[in-house]
Amino acid sequence: MDKFVITGGKPLMGEVSISGAKNAAVAILPATLLAGGPCVIENLPNISDVAASVHILHEMGAQVKMLDAHTLQIDTTRITSTEVPNELSRQMRASYYFLGALLGRFGTASVAMPGGCNLGPRPIDQHLKAFTALGAEDAVRGGMINVEAERLEGNHVFFDTVSVGATINAMLAAVMAEGMTVLENVAKEPHIVDVANFLNTMGADVRGAGTDVIKIRGVKKMHGCTYSIIPDQIEAGSYMVAATITGGNVLVKNVIPKHLEPITAKLERAGALIEEYDDAVRVCRTGKIEPLNIKTMPHPGFPTDMQPLMSVLLTVARGTSIVTEGIWENRFRYVDELIRMGANIQVDGRVAVIEGVPELSAAPVRATDLRAGAALVVAALAARGTSEIEEIGHIERGYEDLVQKLQGLGADIRRVSIPEQTLAQAL
Numbered sequence: 001m002d003k004f005v006i007t008g009g010k011p012l013m014g015e016v017s018i019s020g021a022k023n024a025a026v027a028i029l030p031a032t033l034l035a036g037g038p039c040v041i042e043n044l045p046n047i048s049d050v051a052a053s054v055h056i057l058h059e060m061g062a063q064v065k066m067l068d069a070h071t072l073q074i075d076t077t078r079i080t081s082t083e084v085p086n087e088l089s090r091q092m093r094a095s096y097y098f099l100g101a102l103l104g105r106f107g108t109a110s111v112a113m114p115g116g117c118n119l120g121p122r123p124i125d126q127h128l129k130a131f132t133a134l135g136a137e138d139a140v141r142g143g144m145i146n147v148e149a150e151r152l153e154g155n156h157v158f159f160d161t162v163s164v165g166a167t168i169n170a171m172l173a174a175v176m177a178e179g180m181t182v183l184e185n186v187a188k189e190p191h192i193v194d195v196a197n198f199l200n201t202m203g204a205d206v207r208g209a210g211t212d213v214i215k216i217r218g219v220k221k222m223h224g225c226t227y228s229i230i231p232d233q234i235e236a237g238s239y240m241v242a243a244t245i246t247g248g249n250v251l252v253k254n255v256i257p258k259h260l261e262p263i264t265a266k267l268e269r270a271g272a273l274i275e276e277y278d279d280a281v282r283v284c285r286t287g288k289i290e291p292l293n294i295k296t297m298p299h300p301g302f303p304t305d306m307q308p309l310m311s312v313l314l315t316v317a318r319g320t321s322i323v324t325e326g327i328w329e330n331r332f333r334y335v336d337e338l339i340r341m342g343a344n345i346q347v348d349g350r351v352a353v354i355e356g357v358p359e360l361s362a363a364p365v366r367a368t369d370l371r372a373g374a375a376l377v378v379a380a381l382a383a384r385g386t387s388e389i390e391e392i393g394h395i396e397r398g399y400e401d402l403v404q405k406l407q408g409l410g411a412d413i414r415r416v417s418i419p420e421q422t423l424a425q426a427l
């Protein structure tokens with residue numbers, strides 16, 4: 001197992017290019033199952049969650065060809081299995097998209113209970129509600145979720161909770177169902193729109209993505225296509241926070257500034273100066289960091305995936321901030337690690353009260369999940385001294401070339417191997 005060794009205190013300077021969006025990629029890859037021919041997917045981020053999705057497709061019999069470092073050709077015409085076994089599914093949460101995609105194409109799917117970040121209970125009742133409305137039956141047996149339908153027929157689905165996963169899964173299952181499906185109270189994140197655009201490029205008829213209601217007219221057949229994934233809003237936001245907390249000046253390239261608006265608005269109030277260009281934003285800070293109140297909400301609210309990163313920024317604000325987590329029950333597990341770095345944070349349920357301190361100090365810490373890990377990296381970049389971050393596998397699920405990109409901005413970060421301790425050495 002490797003760790004990151006980071007010596008903080010250097011303002012980040014220069015340019016960084018943002019990769020394709022993880023949460024779009026992990027839905028678009030299973031969605032290739034719906035195509036009646038080869039798909040070329042461009043701007044895929046080179047991260048372990050994408051590798052895990054590709055591995056699943058390959059195991060099912062898809063022909064996968066790498067055209068360049070970020071482009072794959074995927075041909076799912078000769079799939080031999082409709083099952084995603086435990087060892088593959090547990091690697092990532094998004095394996096649940098294979099349920100919707102396989103159901104949509106073959107009328108049957110069997111996927112082991114998904115893994116992924118531990119952010120509290122992560123039910124999939126809304127996914128199953130949509131499948132059932134379309135005519136499928138579901139059952140959980142031996143840790144596997146099985147869904148099956150003789151015929152999928154369009155229907156009206158009103159989601160009880162705004163869910164990214166359920167919205168996408170319902171779209172995947174409905175694009176080839178007979179007749180019209182109307183999905184209400186859906187998620188509106190940029191990756192929902194990206195998946196809908198991908199499905200339409202394959203010949204689907206999906207309208208309204210990005211609003212509260214999505215209407216899908218089922219089509220008989222879909223075809224292969226070439227599609228380029230949108231840039232990752234959260235990766236971009238992470239570098240924007242890193243530039244702000246270190247008092248740097250960074251041009252964050254290959255972004256869609258509109259997708260960053262909820263993040264930009266809060267960072268500006270915290271004291272960052274942000275200039276927007278067509279496909280880039282420049283972030284710098286010269287003054288103090290101001291305290292903020294933040295509540296995470298579904299898009300276009302402030303994204304929960306940025307909550308740990310923003311909290312790190314607020315640990316060194318001049319005053320008291322209140323951060324309320326509106327999506328997940330348990331997304332403050334990283335706070336104990338930040339306290340080891342000198343932060344002053346009190347958590348009560350879904351609310352964190354952060355008293356700004358003059359500076360953070362380096363410490364050995366552990367990534368508890370993907371964004372928590374990224375937040376610790378940002379904390380270490382700002383802290384006095386040398387920090388070591390363990391369990392970086394979580395971080396590599398979602399950040400391509402993190403070390404190289406940060407080194408390119410002048411950060412002092414290295415990835416080093418932790419030698420395995422033998423029993424004899426431990427005694």
Ligand code: EPZ
Nearest residue numbers: 023094121122123124125126127161163164165305327371
């Ligand atoms: C997606 O998770 C993202 N993951 C998460 O990103 C992100 O935090 C989350 O959306 C919210 O934006 C992927 O896209 C792979 P949800 P998802 O269904 O789809 C409740 C990251 O760091 N709910 O929108 O699993 C649920 O408990 C990751 O990149 C139900 O009650 O999230 C939560 O409170 C972590 N029943 C809320 O809805 C359901 O059937 C939102 O969850 C489904 C969800």
